[in-house]
Amino acid sequence: MEFKLNETQESIRDLAREFAEKVLKPRIDDIEEVGHFPTDVYQQMADTGLLGIAFDEKYGGIGAGYDSFVLAFEELSKVSPSAATALLITLLPLEAINLFGSEDQKQAYIGPSIEGKLRGSMAFTEPSTGSDPKQLTTTARLEGDTWVISGVKRFISNAAYDGPMLLYAKEAETGKCTAFLFDKPIEGYSTSTPWEKIGLLGSPCYDVFLDEVRVPNDDFHILGKRGDGFTILKATTAYGKLGFSAVFLGAFGGAVNAAKDYVTTKVHRDSTITKFQAIQTKFATMLSKYESCRYMVYNCAETANDHSRLEEMLGQSALVKAYVGDTAVEGCVLAMNLMGSYGVMKEYQTERFLRDALIGPHVEGQTDVQRVIAAGYYLNH
Known part of the structure; x- marks a missing residue:
C-alpha cells in the first residue's frame, strides 16, 4: 500500500488548510463566544465546495471520495473542530439519502444542501x-x-x-x-x-x-x-463515525501543532526546551498516537469509497471511532503537559482542542458500544 496523495487529494487538503488559516482562525473567538457557527462563514465553506467533496458531480458535488473528505475535515479541525462539525452534521442525512434515497429525494436535498441553502x-x-x-x-x-x-x-x-x-x-x-x-x-x-x-x-x-x-x-x-429505519441508521452512522473520527483527529493535530510551536520556541538558557529528553520522549509519544490515528482514519476512508464494502465499513468505522475518540483525548492532554502552564491558557488554544476532543468518546456512538460493534464484526469475519 502506498501512502501517497494524488493531485486531487493534495489540492483539496491545501484548499481546506488555506481556508482554515485565512478564514476560520480569525473567527475562533467569535464562534466560542456566541455558541453557534456564523452564517456567513458557513456559506463561505459551502461556496468553497467543502460540503460536496464526496458527492457525485451530477448533484453539484466534486466526486473526490471519502479519502479527500477526511483530509479536508482533518485540516479544518486543526483550526476549528466546530467548523468541521457544523459541516458534518449537514452531511449525515445527505449520506442516508445518497445511500438509500430515490432520485427525487437526492435532487431535492443534496444539491441545495451542499450549496449551503439548507442544513439537514x-x-x-x-x-x-x-x-x-x-x-x-x-x-x-x-x-x-x-x-x-x-x-x-x-x-x-x-x-x-x-x-x-x-x-x-x-x-x-x-x-x-x-x-x-x-x-x-x-x-x-x-x-x-x-x-x-x-x-x-x-x-x-x-x-x-x-x-x-x-x-x-x-x-x-x-x-x-x-x-428499514434501523438498517438505514446503522449504515449512515458508519459514515458519520468516519467523519467524526476525522474531526477529532484534526483536533488532536491542532494540539500537536500548538505543542510543537511552543517547545520549539520556548527558550531555556539560550536554547529551546527541545534539548531535554523528557520533552523529546513525551513529544514522540504524542506523535506516535497521532500518526496511528491518521492511518486508521485514512484506511477507513478507502473502505468507505466502495459502497459494496458497507458491512465491513460498519465494523471498521466503529473500531476507528472508538480508538480515535479515546486517543485524541490522551494526545491533547500530552500536548497540554508539554506546554506546562501555558497549555491551560485560552490564548494558546490547546485547552480548546482538549475540550473539543473530550466530546469524541461520547458522540456518534459511545466508545464502549463501538468496541462491542467492532468485536462483533471482526470475530465473525
Missing part, C-alpha cells in the same frame, strides 16, 4: 435511548394518507435551521422503526434552547418536540422502505 438534521436519540430501536418512544401513526408523528428527540444538531429532517420513529401499528424525511420547521415541530456543552461550541444541539407533526404517506417522505 438526523434525529434518532431520545431521552430514554441512544442506540436501541426497541426503546424508541417517538411514534408515527397512520391516519388515512398522513403520518402523525409525536415524541421528543434529544441532542439534535442543526435542529433550528431550515433543511431536511431525517427522523426515526416507531410505527404505532407494527412497532417497526421507519425513517421519515420532511422539511423543518413544520407545524407541530419546535426546539428547546441549545444545550450547553463542554466543547464544539460552534455546533449547537437541541431537543426536538414533535406535537402531532403531519407527514404525507408517500415515497418522498419515507426514506427506503417502511420498517
